[in-house]
Amino acid sequence: MVKVAIFDYGAGNIFSLKSSLEKNEAEVDIITDLKKIKNYSGLLLPGVGNFDPAIKSLDTSKIAFHDLVKNQVPVLGICLGMEMFFERSEEGKLGGLGILDGEVILLPNKFKIPHMGWNDLQIKQSSVLLEGVKEGSWVYFVHSYRVKPKNDGIIKADSDYGISVPAVIENQTLFGTQFHPEKSGKVGSIMIKNFLRVCKK
Template identity: 60%
Template sequence: MTKIAIFDYGAGNIFSLKNALEKQNATVEVQTQADTLTEYDGIFLPGVGNFDPAIQSINRNSADFLKVVGKIPVFGICLGMEMFFEKSQEGKEKGLGIISGDVVVLPDTLKVPHMGWNALEIKKESKILEGVENNSWVYFVHSYRVNPATQDVVVAESDYDIKVPAIVQKDNYFGTQFHPEKSGDVGALMLKNFLRECSK
């Protein structure tokens, strides 16, 4: 059985993610100490909280998060994905710097936070998208969007007046701006695909 860690930044509200993963027969533990993450087959950085406290929590609990994680598959959801980048307009702390680029607030032409279902425009193949059809609908709740330095990390976009990177991937890091745990069968399939990667 695949052993998964959800890293808790102290924001709570991760029950729905834990529940969604357990429905896929994963063994799920919530962790607050980043240095224990080497014991797991996969890691989730959940989508609840604020940028600076979340980064501070990781830095406080790990000498070097990237070295701790190594080649373990990591799935960042919303804020978790935003932390992959170098910096965010939401805070002053440096991001993890896994992906070049920054995180910017959604334009004031949109209602913020943006909440609702949007279609995925798939740009390239990804292991977590196997079996997911183009234009599948997923559920977003966010006030910021990622702004990668290059488009080669963007796996899928959503379009609501602006193009928003919806899925990014670099090496063993997978990120979604939307919440797969709240995205019905489509989100469940992505989680299942990720767990399959974790069990390899």
């Protein structure tokens, strides 16, 4: 059984993610200090909360986070968790983790914010996280922002809202989804399984 950690930055509402991981036979702990990450085969940054408070909660763990990425410990960032990988966000004033080049920008004002609902995935290139996921599969989004990477090559799937929204990013052992796989039924479960398989290697 693979052992993974969910980093809790105080937003709560991470039960569904923990439950989804456990249903896929993972042992899961919720942690608030990344110095303990050596005990785990993978890390998840959940998707609920606001940018600045979430970044602040990682202040004492930023070096540890950069180290685990350097050491290729698999990390899955969900929604806000993925947005924190980048250099900055229009949601906050603080800098992001800066693991990936780019920024996070507000969805256009023609959308009701937050955007909530099911949208289909347009797969752009092969991806470890998307193995077994069919083109056009539907997943569940709740968000007000979208990522804008400097390197489009890390975008593995997007979703068309009339604008193209990056939905899945992947860079070596760093994975991110703008949607919530833990709330996306069987399709989301496939991705959770794929992530845990990477953690087992």
